[in-house]
Amino acid sequence: MSTVANTIHEPGRELQIIEDVDVVVAGGGPAGFPAAIAAARRGCKVLLLERYGFLGGLATGGLMGPIFGYGSGKTLLLGGIPIEVLRELQAIDGAPRNVDNWFGVRFDPELLKHAADRMVTKAGVQLLLHAWVVAVVRKNDRIDAVVIESKSGRQAVRTKMVIDATGDGDVAVFCGCEYTKGRVADGKTQSMGTKFRIGGVDMKNVMAHHAEERQNVNRAIDEGRIPAYHAFFGEVSEQGVTLRDTEITPTATRCPGDGTNAYDLTRAELKARRDTLDMVEYYRQNVRGYENCYLIDTPAVIGVRETRQILGLETVTGADVLANRKREDSIARGCWFIDIHCPLGRHCSKTNLCDKNCKITPDCHMKTKHRDQLYDTLCQSGFNTDNPGWYDVPYGSLIPRTVDNLLVSGRCISADPGGMASVRVIATCFALGEAAGAAAALCLQKKRSPRELPVQALQQDLRAAGVPL
Numbered sequence: 147m148s149t150v151a152n153t154i155h156e157p158g159r160e161l162q163i164i165e166d167v168d169v170v171v172a173g174g175g176p177a178g179f180p181a182a183i184a185a186a187r188r189g190c191k192v193l194l195l196e197r198y199g200f201l202g203g204l205a206t207g208g209l210m211g212p213i214f215g216y217g218s219g220k221t222l223l224l225g226g227i228p229i230e231v232l233r234e235l236q237a238i239d240g241a242p243r244n245v246d247n248w249f250g251v252r253f254d255p256e257l258l259k260h261a262a263d264r265m266v267t268k269a270g271v272q273l274l275l276h277a278w279v280v281a282v283v284r285k286n287d288r289i290d291a292v293v294i295e296s297k298s299g300r301q302a303v304r305t306k307m308v309i310d311a312t313g314d315g316d317v318a319v320f321c322g323c324e325y326t327k328g329r330v331a332d333g334k335t336q337s338m339g340t341k342f343r344i345g346g347v348d349m350k351n352v353m354a355h356h357a358e359e360r361q362n363v364n365r366a367i368d369e370g371r372i373p374a375y376h377a378f379f380g381e382v383s384e385q386g387v388t389l390r391d392t393e394i395t396p397t398a399t400r401c402p403g404d405g406t407n408a409y410d411l412t413r414a415e416l417k418a419r420r421d422t423l424d425m426v427e428y429y430r431q432n433v434r435g436y437e438n439c440y441l442i443d444t445p446a447v448i449g450v451r452e453t454r455q456i457l458g459l460e461t462v463t464g465a466d467v468l469a470n471r472k473r474e475d476s477i478a479r480g481c482w483f484i485d486i487h488c489p490l491g492r493h494c495s496k497t498n499l500c501d502k503n504c505k506i507t508p509d510c511h512m513k514t515k516h517r518d519q520l521y522d523t524l525c526q527s528g529f530n531t532d533n534p535g536w537y538d539v540p541y542g543s544l545i546p547r548t549v550d551n552l553l554v555s556g557r558c559i560s561a562d563p564g565g566m567a568s569v570r571v572i573a574t575c576f577a578l579g580e581a582a583g584a585a586a587a588l589c590l591q592k593k594r595s596p597r598e599l600p601v602q603a604l605q606q607d608l609r610a611a612g613v614p615l
């Protein structure tokens with residue numbers, strides 16, 4: 147599409163400054179609301195801006211579950227706000243009272259909205275929902291104000307510090323920060339996708355026949371009769387995805403495209419919904435235990451796994467994940483494996499992970515960067531193993547190279563494709579958010595920019611708040 151011939155000049159205008167705060171957090175997802183809480187608890191006046199009408203980002207709006215990244219088996223690797231979120235969920239029956247496997251913690255995405263509301267309110271965070279951050283006003287190397295659009299019009303918020311937790315690094319991009327996007331070979335990002343909820347599942351019947359049915363469904367996938375990328379069955383008992391034993395939330399759709407392109411997002415929304423109905427219908431007609439199943443809902447938004455990684459002072463790499471790299475400048479722990487979903491959105495029944503011998507997508511991330519090594523390690527440390535290893539996330543991966551009062555948090559931090567494929571899970575994002583919020587507050591207290599803040603001071607502060615480092 148031509149962008150040169152079809153342009154129009156938008157005249158500049160005066161904007162009303164509706165707030166003057168210490169910290170703006172842009173985006174209320176798993177990496178955003180903990181950041182707001184952490185900064186507010188340290189005495190900052192914090193405004194949390196979220197474009198949707200609820201907090202939790204993809205964890206709630208995307209019907210996610212379980213929460214990955216807390217640890218593995220009996221080993222819990224996180225503390226601080228990530229654990230407080232879990233306790234808040236448990237208090238309202240949004241998660242099991244006893245967690246016996248930290249690999250994946252079941253939760254109710256609807257109740258996570260409530261837990262997040264409670265936590266930000268209690269911490270004294272000011273919340274503005276239905277507000278898109280659309281631009282920044284800069285003064286030299288600093289952000290002076292962020293510009294928002296909402297039903298109230300175009301307005302500005304003056305701020306001393308900004309945390310970009312938009313998932314896509316929107317604020318950093320408005321500032322002109324450099325970023326990478328997708329795999330090295332061609333810039334393609336992991337496929338988008340959704341979870342969806344199916345009710346009326348007879349789980350006993352499912353589990354009684356699942357080995358045989360799995361073969362049938364896999365055959366249907368390989369023959370193109372069902373648009374799933376893997377067969378789903380008794381996730382309740384196998385992986386513990388939902389809290390209710392007649393309900394499952396499969397992750398089975400895949401949609402290629404760029405999650406920062408509205409046309410691709412539109413195509414993905416339509417494809418995911420169409421594929422969902424086809425899958426539910428196939429299961430109802432063909433799979434034992436699903437005879438009376440029904441679609442409860444599809445998520446509010448398509449799930450975007452990977453878009454921009456803002457280039458920071460340090461970068462989390464796939465090699466760090468594989469080596470469980472420990473660092474002096476750690477501000478959070480990551481423990482999820484390198485979880486890459488085919489950028490071409492292809493389906494393959496063999497596994498939902500990339501297959502070493504896959505002939506379908508020979509140009510995937512893993513192929514472009516020591517794929518064999520990645521694959522072998524992945525198999526050793528992948529699903530269903532009790533691998534208590536972790537890698538450290540360096541403070542510098544939250545600090546963009548060029549702006550003096552900006553931190554990034556969540557899936558858009560500085561990471562290569564392998565690193566981002568691990569840090570992107572929910573509990574890791576909670577932990578990154580807490581670190582970003584604490585860093586912003588310390589920067590203001592000590593009158594330092596994020597790059598000038600000694601990491602030891604941040605670590606000491608986080609440890610005092612219960613974060614194991």
Ligand SMILES: Cc1cc2nc3c(=O)[nH]c(=O)nc-3n(C[C@H](O)[C@H](O)[C@H](O)COP(=O)(O)OP(=O)(O)OC[C@H]3O[C@@H](n4cnc5c(N)ncnc54)[C@H](O)[C@@H]3O)c2cc1C
Nearest residue numbers: 173175176177197203204211214279312313449556557572
């Ligand atoms: C299909 C799929 C399945 C997944 N399954 C799991 C799983 O089972 N377990 C797990 O742990 N992880 C899972 N993940 C990963 C996980 O959900 C996300 O990576 C995680 O939510 C990222 O958190 P975040 O806060 O960085 O970004 P997001 O969750 O994307 O949150 C970003 C927030 O910022 C808001 N926002 C964005 N732009 C703006 C703007 N300009 N102005 C204002 N607000 C803005 C958004 O509305 C959103 O609330 C899955 C992801 C996908 C796509």
